[in-house]
Amino acid sequence: MSREFTIKVPASSANIGPGFDVLGIALNLYLSINVKIDAHQYGELSLQDPNNCILSYEGEGADVVPLQSDKNLLTQMALYVLRCHGINHFPLGTKISVHNQVPFGRGLGSSGTAVVGGALLGNAIGELGLSKQRCLDYCLMVERHPDNISATMMGGFVGSFLRQLSDKGYQLVHQPLKNVLENFSADSTIDAPLNLGTHVTYNWCQKIKCVAIIPQFEVSTSKSRSVLPESYKRADVVFNLQRLAVLTSAVGSDIPDPALIYPAMQDRLHQPYRKALIPGLSSVVSEFTPQTHTGLLGICLSGAGPTILCLATENFERIARDIVARFKQEKVECKWLLLEPAYDGATVEEVSKL
Numbered sequence: 001m002s003r004e005f006t007i008k009v010p011a012s013s014a015n016i017g018p019g020f021d022v023l024g025i026a027l028n029l030y031l032s033i034n035v036k037i038d039a040h041q042y043g044e045l046s047l048q049d050p051n052n053c054i055l056s057y058e059g060e061g062a063d064v065v066p067l068q069s070d071k072n073l074l075t076q077m078a079l080y081v082l083r084c085h086g087i088n089h090f091p092l093g094t095k096i097s098v099h100n101q102v103p104f105g106r107g108l109g110s111s112g113t114a115v116v117g118g119a120l121l122g123n124a125i126g127e128l129g130l131s132k133q134r135c136l137d138y139c140l141m142v143e144r145h146p147d148n149i150s151a152t153m154m155g156g157f158v159g160s161f162l163r164q165l166s167d168k169g170y171q172l173v174h175q176p177l178k179n180v181l182e183n184f185s186a187d188s189t190i191d192a193p194l195n196l197g198t199h200v201t202y203n204w205c206q207k208i209k210c211v212a213i214i215p216q217f218e219v220s221t222s223k224s225r226s227v228l229p230e231s232y233k234r235a236d237v238v239f240n241l242q243r244l245a246v247l248t249s250a251v252g253s254d255i256p257d258p259a260l261i262y263p264a265m266q267d268r269l270h271q272p273y274r275k276a277l278i279p280g281l282s283s284v285v286s287e288f289t290p291q292t293h294t295g296l297l298g299i300c301l302s303g304a305g306p307t308i309l310c311l312a313t314e315n316f317e318r319i320a321r322d323i324v325a326r327f328k329q330e331k332v333e334c335k336w337l338l339l340e341p342a343y344d345g346a347t348v349e350e351v352s353k354l
């Protein structure tokens, strides 16, 4: 028997200003995974891996990513989902070829793409028939804020929250990641509770494009979260909640209004604390406005950074080039990309089954 299928997983930008750990947009930059299962052709070679997997990478991260299936986040995630369904390894002769456009540690949700791609990979390989909603539960056992994950899985502009858990449920979900990903026995694997995450998809005006300015250095999400405070002042929380309520509706309007969107993308919960990690962040988010740049609607840190996300309806190249030049004054080199929402989220396509 042989089989081939492909999985396409979009990048994402989380937070969008005031929606810390809540909002995310899927973006048309992809992690693409091609899977061939053929014991006859690849069986012997696949035995060199502990889980019968020949793994190769091209593109972003190819020079650093581990290629052993029990060390790589994508395949660890697939094996986790398989083990929860009583399957310990990939089928003999599994060949996984990855092409990745999503840069690591830049605030474009690369770990989310690996986690979502891995969950869909496990589901497809094991022919488990899990819904996307159920796959999200497995993803949330590994990446515990739902913003990137929900947008990447479901597509479009998404708001999400995690279900309130009992003390026992909380402990189950918040245990060391290695207990989830590196427990290599189906008998003792920790299954994901049902319906861990809830999400809604908001309208998005198709005139709004996303300009991503990507500094050429990495900030890991864990480092970028370590600088945040444990608690906040009421005034700061209210500041964000008020803007969140306005922003989620304002970007769906047929005629996006910069006078509404620009102030609604301000944040007091994460960006002010992250400026020490990203030279130029404060100046960029305050100096670039709809007044200085026609077409600019709003500007924020993308996810945990260091990428800057601009929402805009025109003048994309000028906005991007001016921000790149501003970062250069801080000795930070950047690339930029013009992106659009990926409305379908992650997709799986069966190519052949014989």
Ligand SMILES: Nc1ncnc2c1ncn2[C@@H]1O[C@H](COP(=O)(O)OP(=O)(O)OP(=O)(O)O)[C@@H](O)[C@H]1O
Pocket: 012, 014, 031, 061, 065, 072, 073, 074, 100, 103, 104, 105, 106, 107, 108, 109, 110, 111, 112, 113, 114, 148, 219, 220, 221, 222, 302, 303, 304, 305
């Ligand atoms: N395609 C992939 N395959 C395997 N591992 C990956 C892949 N993409 C990301 N990772 C792992 O995730 C790490 C990056 O995760 P991190 O959460 O720090 O950044 P990010 O997800 O890119 O940013 P953010 O969460 O702010 O959007 C990489 O260093 C790598 O270990």
Ligand SMILES: N[C@@H](CCO)C(=O)O
Pocket: 014, 015, 020, 021, 022, 145, 147, 148, 221, 224, 225, 270, 303, 304
């Ligand atoms: N909401 C998360 C996104 C990064 O994964 C953060 O800002 O830390």
